[in-house]
Amino acid sequence: MEELERLRALTEADRWIERVIAQREHLPELEELSTLEAELRSLLGALNEVQASAEPLRERYVAAQATSAKLAARVGELERALATSTGSPRDLAAMQRELEQVRERAAAAEDEELNVMLELEPLDETIAAIKERAQPGVARRGELQAALGDLRATLDEEIAALRETRADLAHALDPSWRQRYDAALKRSGVSGAAFVDAGRCDGCRIALSPLDYDRFTHLAEGVVMDCPECGRMLLR
Numbered sequence: 001m002e003e004l005e006r007l008r009a010l011t012e013a014d015r016w017i018e019r020v021i022a023q024r025e026h027l028p029e030l031e032e033l034s035t036l037e038a039e040l041r042s043l044l045g046a047l048n049e050v051q052a053s054a055e056p057l058r059e060r061y062v063a064a065q066a067t068s069a070k071l072a073a074r075v076g077e078l079e080r081a082l083a084t085s086t087g088s089p090r091d092l093a094a095m096q097r098e099l100e101q102v103r104e105r106a107a108a109a110e111d112e113e114l115n116v117m118l119e120l121e122p123l124d125e126t127i128a129a130i131k132e133r134a135q136p137g138v139a140r141r142g143e144l145q146a147a148l149g150d151l152r153a154t155l156d157e158e159i160a161a162l163r164e165t166r167a168d169l170a171h172a173l174d175p176s177w178r179q180r181y182d183a184a185l186k187r188s189g190v191s192g193a194a195f196v197d198a199g200r201c202d203g204c205r206i207a208l209s210p211l212d213y214d215r216f217t218h219l220a221e222g223v224v225m226d227c228p229e230c231g232r233m234l235l236r
C-alpha cells in the first residue's frame with residue numbers, strides 16, 4: 001500500500017471507530033429505557049403516596065376487626081350464660097342489660113369496620129391500577145436492558161476489531177507522518193488527518209483561504225500540509 005493510501009485508510013479507520021462509539025452511546029433502546037424509567041419512577045411515587053394514605057386506614061381496619069370479634073365473642077358468652085342461668089331475676093336482669101350494652105358496642109364496632117373498609121376500597125383499587133399500569137413497563141424494561149447488553153457487547157467487539165486494524169495501519173505508516181498524525185489527533189480528536197472537500201477541511205469544516213487552497217492544490221508529490229485551523233493533515 002502506498003504511504004498516502006495508508007494515511008487515508010488510517011483516517012477512515014479512526015472515523016469509523018468514532019462512528020461506532022457514537023452509535024454505542026446513542027442507541028435508540030437507551031433513550032426508550034430512560035423514558036421508561038422516568039415513567040416507572042413517577043408511578044412508584046404515586047404508588048408510595050397512595051400506600052402511605054392507606055396505611056393508617058389499614059391499621060384502623062385491623063383494630064376495628066379485632067374489637068368487633070372480641071365483642072361478638074362476649075355477646076355469645078352472655079347469651080349462653082343467660083340461657084342456662086339459674087340465678088335470681090335480679091341477676092338475670094343485670095345480665096340482660098350487659099348483653100344489650102355489649103350488643104350495641106359490637107354493632108358500633110362492626111359499623112367502624114365497614115366504614116373503614118369502604119374508605120380503603122378506592123385506595124386499594126388505585127394501588128392495583130398503578131401496579132397494573134407499571135407491569136408492562138417493568139417487563140419492557142427487562143427486555144431493553146437485555147437488548148442493550150447484547151448490543152453493547154456486539155459493538156464493543158466491533159470496536160476492538162477496528163482498533164486492531166487501526167493499530168496495524170498506524171504501525172505501517174512512516175514514523176514522521178505517524179507522529180504528525182498522532183499529534184493532530186490528540187489536539188483535534190476523531191482523526192489526525194482530514195479530506196479537503198469543495199475547498200473545506202472536512203475535519204473542522206472550515207474553508208481554506210484562497211491562498212492556502214492554492215498551496216494545497218500545488219503541493220509536491222508526497223508532501224502533506226496541515227489544516228491551518230485544526231492542524232489535521234490534509235488529504236485529497
Ligand SMILES: [Zn+2]
Binds near residue numbers: 228
Ligand atoms: Zn481542519
